Amino acid sequence: MLLLIKFLANIFSLLNSEVSPKQIAAGIAYGVLLGLVPASLFATFLLLLSFIINFNLAAVGLAAAIFKLVSYELDPLANRIGYHLLTQVPSLTHVWTKLYNMPLVPYSRFNNTLVMGSFVLGLLALIPSFFLAVLGVKLYRTHFRDKVLKFKVVQVVKASSFYKYYASYKDIRGQ
Amino acid sequence: MKKALSFIRWKFVVPVGLFIAALVVFFVVFLDPLLTKGLEMAGAKVNGAKVNVTSLRTKIFSGQIRIGRLQVADKAQPMKNTVDVGPLTFQLVLPELLKKRVIIPEAAVEGLKFNTDRATSGALPVKKKESEEKKKDEGPSAVSKLTEKYGGQFKLKFDGMKTDVKSKIDFNPKETQVFIQGEALKQKSATLPNAWQEKMQSLNVDARLKQVDADIKTIRATPTSGVDALKAVPASLKKLKEVKEELGRLQSDVKKTKTDLGSDIQSLRSDLKNLENAKKKDLDDILSRLNLDFFSPKKLVDGLIGGTILAKVQTALHYVQMARTYMPSKKESESLPPRPRIKGVDIAFPTMAAPPAFWLKLASLSGSFQDATASGRITDLNTDPSRVGKPTRMDFSGNKGSNAFTGNIIFDHVTDVKKDGLSLEAKGFQVKDLGGGSGLAAALTGGTGQADFALSAIGEDQIGGNLKAVMTGVKVDAAALLKEVGLETPGTTGLSAQDKIKVDLMANIAKAIEKMPSVTIEAKLSGTWSNPDLSFSSNLDNEFSRVIKETVGGVVDSQKKEVEAKLNQLMKEKSGDVEKQIAALQSKLTDQFSGPEKNIQDKIKEAAGVNLSSGDNSPIPGVKLPSLDKLFKR
Numbered sequence: 020m021l022l023l024i025k026f027l028a029n030i031f032s033l034l035n036s037e038v039s040p041k042q043i044a045a046g047i048a049y050g051v052l053l054g055l056v057p058a059s060l061f062a063t064f065l066l067l068l069s070f071i072i073n074f075n076l077a078a079v080g081l082a083a084a085i086f087k088l089v090s091y092e093l094d095p096l097a098n099r100i101g102y103h104l105l106t107q108v109p110s111l112t113h114v115w116t117k118l119y120n121m122p123l124v125p126y127s128r129f130n131n132t133l134v135m136g137s138f139v140l141g142l143l144a145l146i147p148s149f150f151l152a153v154l155g156v157k158l159y160r161t162h163f164r165d166k167v168l169k170f171k172v173v174q175v176v177k178a179s180s181f182y183k184y185y186a187s188y189k190d191i192r193g194q
Numbered sequence: 195m196k197k198a199l200s201f202i203r204w205k206f207v208v209p210v211g212l213f214i215a216a217l218v219v220f221f222v223v224f225l226d227p228l229l230t231k232g233l234e235m236a237g238a239k240v241n242g243a244k245v246n247v248t249s250l251r252t253k254i255f256s257g258q259i260r261i262g263r264l265q266v267a268d269k270a271q272p273m274k275n276t277v278d279v280g281p282l283t284f285q286l287v288l289p290e291l292l293k294k295r296v297i298i299p300e301a302a303v304e305g306l307k308f309n310t311d312r313a314t315s316g317a318l319p320v321k322k323k324e325s326e327e328k329k330k331d332e333g334p335s336a337v338s339k340l341t342e343k344y345g346g347q348f349k350l351k352f353d354g355m356k357t358d359v360k361s362k363i364d365f366n367p368k369e370t371q372v373f374i375q376g377e378a379l380k381q382k383s384a385t386l387p388n389a390w391q392e393k394m395q396s397l398n399v400d401a402r403l404k405q406v407d408a409d410i411k412t413i414r415a416t417p418t419s420g421v422d423a424l425k426a427v428p429a430s431l432k433k434l435k436e437v438k439e440e441l442g443r444l445q446s447d448v449k450k451t452k453t454d455l456g457s458d459i460q461s462l463r464s465d466l467k468n469l470e471n472a473k474k475k476d477l478d479d480i481l482s483r484l485n486l487d488f489f490s491p492k493k494l495v496d497g498l499i500g501g502t503i504l505a506k507v508q509t510a511l512h513y514v515q516m517a518r519t520y521m522p523s524k525k526e527s528e529s530l531p532p533r534p535r536i537k538g539v540d541i542a543f544p545t546m547a548a549p550p551a552f553w554l555k556l557a558s559l560s561g562s563f564q565d566a567t568a569s570g571r572i573t574d575l576n577t578d579p580s581r582v583g584k585p586t587r588m589d590f591s592g593n594k595g596s597n598a599f600t601g602n603i604i605f606d607h608v609t610d611v612k613k614d615g616l617s618l619e620a621k622g623f624q625v626k627d628l629g630g631g632s633g634l635a636a637a638l639t640g641g642t643g644q645a646d647f648a649l650s651a652i653g654e655d656q657i658g659g660n661l662k663a664v665m666t667g668v669k670v671d672a673a674a675l676l677k678e679v680g681l682e683t684p685g686t687t688g689l690s691a692q693d694k695i696k697v698d699l700m701a702n703i704a705k706a707i708e709k710m711p712s713v714t715i716e717a718k719l720s721g722t723w724s725n726p727d728l729s730f731s732s733n734l735d736n737e738f739s740r741v742i743k744e745t746v747g748g749v750v751d752s753q754k755k756e757v758e759a760k761l762n763q764l765m766k767e768k769s770g771d772v773e774k775q776i777a778a779l780q781s782k783l784t785d786q787f788s789g790p791e792k793n794i795q796d797k798i799k800e801a802a803g804v805n806l807s808s809g810d811n812s813p814i815p816g817v818k819l820p821s822l823d824k825l826f827k828r
Contacts, residue, residue, distance in 0.1 A: 133538025
């Protein structure tokens with residue numbers, strides 16, 4: 020429960036902060052990719068990469084969590100895309116063969132239809148989700164932020180000792 | 195002024211680096227337990243029963259894996275291991291391992307043992323959904339098909355005998371064929387008098403005789419002298435001829451009807467005799483309900499040895515089938531993988547020169563079986579035989595004194611058609627070590643034997659195999675045999691009549707087998723993967739036939755006599771009733787025809803006595819009339 024409150028507080032503070040919409044949108048777009056790729060060594064690599072590249076981590080987490088749920092519905096489509104790319108496109112075969120015979124790369128399970136299909140779906144979603152997220156954050160900040168701040172629930176949360184503690188902790192950390 | 199954002203979050207680089215390092219250390223430190231668990235899980239998935247790995251040690255930089263002990267549980271007998279082996283040493287090619295390929299140029303497999311006991315059950319927890327999905331994916335399985343076809347047949351079915359014997363002998367007389375057919379006969383005989391009456395009426399005897407009588411009177415009144423006689427006499431003669439013909443027809447009709455009615459009686463008598471056959475059928479039907487399978491020596495042999503043979507054949511087929519699943523033929527390797535399922539499918543992209551994902555090039559085997567030391571080797575066990583270009587072979591042999599065994603297994607999936615062969619030969623083995631099983635195998639305590647087993651499978655359609663086992667000096671534990679029919683070593687008192695039969699039968703079977711100079715069992719496997727057939731023969735049949743007669747003959751005879759007496763009584767009642775009715779019908783038949791027959795005869799006589807002459811026998815002087823006497827046959 021505490022984690023959920025912390026997560027929501029983070030999202031809330033992120034949307035209402037001065038962080039640039041593009042930085043938030045980049046995090047969301049990367050989170051979409053991360054959420055779609057099934058758990059594997061490759062997904063672990065993508066996760067670690069998200070810590071090193073300067074994405075907004077709260078945005079990455081939010082998008083990854085949402086798209087992890089969505090991915091179960093997209094699995095059949097991802098499977099078909101992966102199967103097509105891996106078996107039906109002769110021009111790509113030499114690329115897959117090269118990768119398949121390289122050290123460590125096979126452990127990424129790139130040759131699995133679901134992993135490949137989900138990764139490609141994630142890549143395809145990267146740019147549209149980036150622009151949609153930029154638009155969304157801008158819309159929120161210009162039209163809804165003030166209204167949302169006046170919600171009683173928000174005021175109660177903001178007045179809670181946990182939020183104050185969390186906000187001060189964030190200030191100290193400089194995030 | 196806003197600070198420009200850096201693309202890299204530098205302060206996270208070190209923590210992520212440390213995290214990765216920690217992860218690597220974790221895997222290195224815990225590699226052995228992780229690998230143990232992984233091998234156990236993968237092995238169990240392939241084997242269908244638990245696989246236990248103990249004391250696994252890896253030497254990462256030299257690419258060596260050593261396993262202290264590996265136990266592969268028997269799916270059919272979870273308290274037994276199909277294979278129990280250890281220590282095992284594998285030398286891996288590290289560069290290939292980085293490419294996710296397990297290439298083992300050399301391995302040593304020591305302490306190989308078969309059919310050993312397990313401390314815990316090797317059965318896997320049932321995951322219904324998963325197993326159903328797997329079954330669907332695997333298609334028709336010869337192993338499951340054999341169970342479906344023979345699983346029920348190769349079991350001793352003495353359950354229910356206790357209650358069935360007595361309850362079902364009290365049959366309902368009204369449901370017997372004797373009763374049903376007897377009643378039908380009674381009804382038939384009861385309806386005959388009316389039918390006869392109708393037939394008699396249709397003859398119209400009285401009216402026809404009346405007409406004859408009138409005609410005779412007219413003829414008699416014929417003038418025999420004078421001019422009128424010249425015309426009248428010839429006309430009367432013609433009429434007299436017609437009368438004669440009519441009387442002949444009437445006589446013939448009556449005779450025919452009498453014959454018909456007589457044949458009805460004959461038919462009733464014949465049906466009455468058939469009641470005897472109905473009684474025999476009733477007797478067979480009633481006795482067949484007694485659920486005494488041991489009436490048939492063949493069924494007894496099936497129940498006692500069928501289960502064990504079935505299990506052995508199924509084990510062999512299971513491993514052949516496993517090899518077929520994980521070692522595709524050339525055609526299968528080259529064909530497109532199946533459409534992806536929920537977890538996706540892995541597509542392989544090997545280069546021309548690349549080895550298969552798994553390849554055990556050579557493994558030296560050593561072990562023992564029933565105190566006989568054995569050795570052998572496995573070559574070219576791999577996941578892509580067409581790439582390797584050589585079939586997988588496993589050869590082993592061992593001996594100690596008269597105890598010797600050899601085995602050769604070949605899985606040739608190099609070309610489009612899979613060719614699998616397996617042959618095992620064992621001499622001088624202890625029959626008690628044949629291994630658990632059910633029926634007779636569970637009760638064997640002594641004796642030696644020799645066995646040959648061969649199995650071959652070519653392509654997808656043909657499977658064939660033979661098993662021959664000859665055992666001498668066999669000792670059988672009657673109590674263990676009794677357990678197989680659900681009786682736990684009972685005392686001699688307080689047994690029901692049916693349990694007494696079981697005890698006697700099993701004790702006599704045990705004695706009979708022990709007296710036999712040798713027990714021979716032969717089994718033959720044929721058919722296809724989707725429809726295999728298993729048949730077997732044995733010299734136990736004759737012995738069991740004798741034992742059955744000795745043991746249960748008296749009981750069955752008394753039951754048979756009891757049922758037969760009841761049926762005889764029933765038949766006596768029914769046939770008595772029908773016989774009475776037949777006698778009445780016979781009498782009725784005589785009565786019905788005696789009157790008309792006499793009347794017809796009288797009219798014939800009367801007609802014969804008609805004289806149209808005037809004294810000189812001619813109405814015209816000089817003309818002689820023929821004698822009418824000659825017109826009628828008396």
